[in-house]
Amino acid sequence: PMAxxxxxxxxxALPLAPCxxxxxxxxxxxxxxxxxxxxxxxxSPPVNSLSLDFLTxxxxxxEKLENNRxxxxxxxxxxxxxxxxxxLDITExxxxxxxxxxxxxxxxxxxxxxxxxxxxxxxxxxNGSSPAGGCLIALSCDYRIMVxxxxxxxxxxxxxxxxxxxxxxxxxxxxxxxxxxxxRSLQLGSLHPAPEAxxxxxxxxxxxxxxxxxxxxxxxxxxxxxxxxxxxxxxSMMRKVVLDRLVAHREEDIQNFISFISKxxxxxxxxxxxxxxxxxK
Amino acid sequence: PMAxxxxxxxxxALPLAPCxxxxxxxxxxxxxxxxxxxxxxxxSPPVNSLSLDFLTxxxxxxEKLENNRxxxxxxxxxxxxxxxxxxLDITExxxxxxxxxxxxxxxxxxxxxxxxxxxxxxxxxxNGSSPAGGCLIALSCDYRIMVxxxxxxxxxxxxxxxxxxxxxxxxxxxxxxxxxxxxRSLQLGSLHPAPEAxxxxxxxxxxxxxxxxxxxxxxxxxxxxxxxxxxxxxxSMMRKVVLDRLVAHREEDIQNFISFISKxxxxxxxxxxxxxxxxxK
Amino acid sequence: PMAxxxxxxxxxALPLAPCxxxxxxxxxxxxxxxxxxxxxxxxSPPVNSLSLDFLTxxxxxxEKLENNRxxxxxxxxxxxxxxxxxxLDITExxxxxxxxxxxxxxxxxxxxxxxxxxxxxxxxxxNGSSPAGGCLIALSCDYRIMVxxxxxxxxxxxxxxxxxxxxxxxxxxxxxxxxxxxxRSLQLGSLHPAPEAxxxxxxxxxxxxxxxxxxxxxxxxxxxxxxxxxxxxxxSMMRKVVLDRLVAHREEDIQNFISFISKxxxxxxxxxxxxxxxxxK
Numbered sequence: 113p114m115a116x117x118x119x120x121x122x123x124x125a126l127p128l129a130p131c132x133x134x135x136x137x138x139x140x141x142x143x144x145x146x147x148x149x150x151x152x153x154x155x156s157p158p159v160n161s162l163s164l165d166f167l168t169x170x171x172x173x174x175e176k177l178e179n180n181r182x183x184x185x186x187x188x189x190x191x192x193x194x195x196x197x198x199x200l201d202i203t204e205x206x207x208x209x210x211x212x213x214x215x216x217x218x219x220x221x222x223x224x225x226x227x228x229x230x231x232x233x234x235x236x237x238x239n240g241s242s243p244a245g246g247c248l249i250a251l252s253c254d255y256r257i258m259v260x261x262x263x264x265x266x267x268x269x270x271x272x273x274x275x276x277x278x279x280x281x282x283x284x285x286x287x288x289x290x291x292x293x294x295x296r297s298l299q300l301g302s303l304h305p306a307p308e309a310x311x312x313x314x315x316x317x318x319x320x321x322x323x324x325x326x327x328x329x330x331x332x333x334x335x336x337x338x339x340x341x342x343x344x345x346x347x348s349m350m351r352k353v354v355l356d357r358l359v360a361h362r363e364e365d366i367q368n369f370i371s372f373i374s375k376x377x378x379x380x381x382x383x384x385x386x387x388x389x390x391x392x393k
Numbered sequence: 394p395m396a397x398x399x400x401x402x403x404x405x406a407l408p409l410a411p412c413x414x415x416x417x418x419x420x421x422x423x424x425x426x427x428x429x430x431x432x433x434x435x436x437s438p439p440v441n442s443l444s445l446d447f448l449t450x451x452x453x454x455x456e457k458l459e460n461n462r463x464x465x466x467x468x469x470x471x472x473x474x475x476x477x478x479x480x481l482d483i484t485e486x487x488x489x490x491x492x493x494x495x496x497x498x499x500x501x502x503x504x505x506x507x508x509x510x511x512x513x514x515x516x517x518x519x520n521g522s523s524p525a526g527g528c529l530i531a532l533s534c535d536y537r538i539m540v541x542x543x544x545x546x547x548x549x550x551x552x553x554x555x556x557x558x559x560x561x562x563x564x565x566x567x568x569x570x571x572x573x574x575x576x577r578s579l580q581l582g583s584l585h586p587a588p589e590a591x592x593x594x595x596x597x598x599x600x601x602x603x604x605x606x607x608x609x610x611x612x613x614x615x616x617x618x619x620x621x622x623x624x625x626x627x628x629s630m631m632r633k634v635v636l637d638r639l640v641a642h643r644e645e646d647i648q649n650f651i652s653f654i655s656k657x658x659x660x661x662x663x664x665x666x667x668x669x670x671x672x673x674k
Numbered sequence: 675p676m677a678x679x680x681x682x683x684x685x686x687a688l689p690l691a692p693c694x695x696x697x698x699x700x701x702x703x704x705x706x707x708x709x710x711x712x713x714x715x716x717x718s719p720p721v722n723s724l725s726l727d728f729l730t731x732x733x734x735x736x737e738k739l740e741n742n743r744x745x746x747x748x749x750x751x752x753x754x755x756x757x758x759x760x761x762l763d764i765t766e767x768x769x770x771x772x773x774x775x776x777x778x779x780x781x782x783x784x785x786x787x788x789x790x791x792x793x794x795x796x797x798x799x800x801n802g803s804s805p806a807g808g809c810l811i812a813l814s815c816d817y818r819i820m821v822x823x824x825x826x827x828x829x830x831x832x833x834x835x836x837x838x839x840x841x842x843x844x845x846x847x848x849x850x851x852x853x854x855x856x857x858r859s860l861q862l863g864s865l866h867p868a869p870e871a872x873x874x875x876x877x878x879x880x881x882x883x884x885x886x887x888x889x890x891x892x893x894x895x896x897x898x899x900x901x902x903x904x905x906x907x908x909x910s911m912m913r914k915v916v917l918d919r920l921v922a923h924r925e926e927d928i929q930n931f932i933s934f935i936s937k938x939x940x941x942x943x944x945x946x947x948x949x950x951x952x953x954x955k
Contacts, residue, residue, distance in 0.1 A: 274620040295631040339836040350857045555901040576912040
């Protein structure tokens with residue numbers, strides 16, 4: 113296993129402290145107790161799409177780390193080349209029952225509530241493209257480092273699919289890039305290539321792929337140098353308004369999702385989109 | 394009539410699709426039904442000032458387009474050289490009755506509510522200076538392209554005249570340039586030359602005058618490539634808070650305007666300003 | 675006494691208009707009635723820390739100027755080399771009674787309410803480092819000019835001390851640099867060197883130390899060129915939401931401060947910090 117975080121630059125072959133990894137199906141989680149840094153690696157081929165199973169596993173993993181006092185920071189990255197996460201799994205939104213839609217949407221909300229509200233330092237190491245829900249995961253972290261490959265893009269491109277990003281996706285986005293950039297990007301459903309994403313503030317830093325691990329470790333070390341308690345309260349102060357808004361409107365948001373996704377016109381366009389994806393292969 | 398919008402770059406002399414133009418006094422409106430793009434051209438000499446008549450015509454024209462399913466986008470520009478719009482017509486605010494002030498202000502509100510809340514794609518082709526209310530029109534569109542002439546300036550310069558921009562002018566401005574830039578610019582009543590306006594994010598793009606038509610068409614085509622419904626819902630999600638604030642306080646805002654504008658000190662400074670404008674000619 | 679404000683650039687040895695200076699212990703205040711510009715110079719060695727006495731004097735001085743119709747603008751700067759203000763005086767927060775904490779915190783609130791809500795034009799001439807409460811003073815002005823020395827830094831670094839910046843420090847900060855920069859900077863408790871502070875928008879302008887006086891005067895002249903009434907109403911419109919939030923939660927905020935600062939863990943870390951400062955000398 114790799115040693116993210118506090119590994120000194122000069123010794124890439126550093127012997128590792130004992131590591132607790134819990135085995136998962138779709139997400140590899142490794143906690144280095146000596147540094148207090150965990151790594152969550154998405155490993156759900158072909159494109160790390162956020163299925164109900166994936167989201168459930170994500171929430172359980174995050175909760176375990178959150179409750180583990182040995183863990184202070186989490187790095188989120190992908191084990192699959194070229195893709196960070198392709199976002200919400202469209203098969204979960206197509207031709208399913210109302211109950212299924214409700215369960216799925218609740219899991220999406222849960223994922224965001226846990227990640228955006230996490231007490232741990234969260235750093236996204238975006239090593240591939242990251243549309244829609246994949247982008248939301250990156251946006252919900254404390255810091256985003258992206259591989260500087262212009263073929264990798266990131267954005268909330270829901271509008272391109274005829275779908276509207278939920279208000280809490282929008283709130284998270286606005287908090288990072290401001291109202292003007294968000295308004296334009298969301299209306300156009302833009303996927304921003306890495307250099308543009310950096311220029312807009314959507315990601316904080318670009319690095320060559322081979323430097324991603326080192327850089328992510330350095331950033332994490334910088335954040336972990338702060339006393340946890342003050343940092344956590346400060347984070348909560350910054351994010352509470354937006355988190356509370358979803359908590360207050362959670363059931364309403366689920367109903368909105370169900371009634372929107374159940375429309376025949378939406379179902380049709382999702383089916384067409386899936387057909388197109390299949391042909392691409 | 395000119396062909397904005399989808400005209401391919403290589404054929405400027407493209408034969409036009411049948412065009413419905415409705416004749417107006419102060420605003421020329423042309424709808425190209427083949428592309429779904431309408432053009433509103435302000436043509437109210439000498440400076441396209443926003444008189445009650447102008448505003449009424451603007452609202453009616455916009456409503457007609459909004460209700461016409463053949464129309465998906467509107468380009469707003471000026472037919473008068475060097476000036477986009479000089480803003481609210483001061484003669485409407487000077488030496489008139491309370492009833493007149495109320496009617497005038499309601500028309501200003503109506504114009505903004507319709508334009509900022511429009512379901513259509515709205516692009517401002519700012520081909521001249523655009524102070525105060527003229528700036529508001531540009532700010533209310535989805536995208537602003539300005540001729541890169543540094544002699545053309547844009548801004549909410551009300552404070553220069555001893556007037557305060559209404560809260561919804563301010564909200565629209567803050568949504569685009571952020572709180573800090575807005576606070577400074579509004580307090581100083583700044584008119585920003587085109588290059589500065591671009592640097593501040595007040596306009597999205599600068600082009601040489603001869604490229605304005607082509608560029609506006611290309612931008613409109615990009616926005617119209619999106620499915621209308623998702624784009625409209627996204628736009629509404631971004632703007633609803635600010636629109637609702639005026640709707641909730643509309644009568645109060647009218648009363649504020651009347652009591653402010655009726656003050657002798659304000660009337661005096663407006664008269665002096667008009668005298669100065671007359672002498673300039 | 676120096677002539678800030680309207681002194682023309684070509685005549686640094688300009689004979690001064692009659693000046694009313696009121697003598698103080700910790701803050702030197704000079705009002706040039708001919709220009710309407712007052713200068714407040716912090717002169718409380720060694721580091722202009724914001725003790726209860728300092729804050730009280732600050733509020734009284736500001737109130738006097740506010741009520742003096744001859745005064746339209748205030749320049750805030752330091753008479754002590756290399757330091758603008760070191761922020762809240764830690765001795766006021768360490769080993770004192772609950773009553774003392776309450777009185778101290780009320781004075782901190784009062785200072786901000788008066789300065790952020792001032793009707794006068796306020797310009798910070800930041801001629802030294804400005805952490806925490808010192809930064810808040812600069813943030814509360816209308817405009818910030820900082821000496822371009824990269825050894826001078828500015829920021830809300832409370833988190834570094836294990837303390838959380840109050841919500842109204844945060845609101846003031848967000849209004850200037852936006853949500854994203856604020857979130858990161860507050861969580862990391864960053865002290866930004868002058869060039870970085872400028873890049874982030876935390877200060878508006880950098881100048882060489884020898885140009886600070888001239889530049890501050892020029893900026894003040896620009897702001898005073900506007901009619902007071904419209905500028906004041908505009909400023910109030912921009913800041914009212916944030917000011918009202920503290921006014922509405924003032925007692926609660928005092929209680930929060932007391933219960934936080936009274937914690938043994940916080941007292942311990944403040945004591946350690948003071949020990950460290952003593953050793954530094």
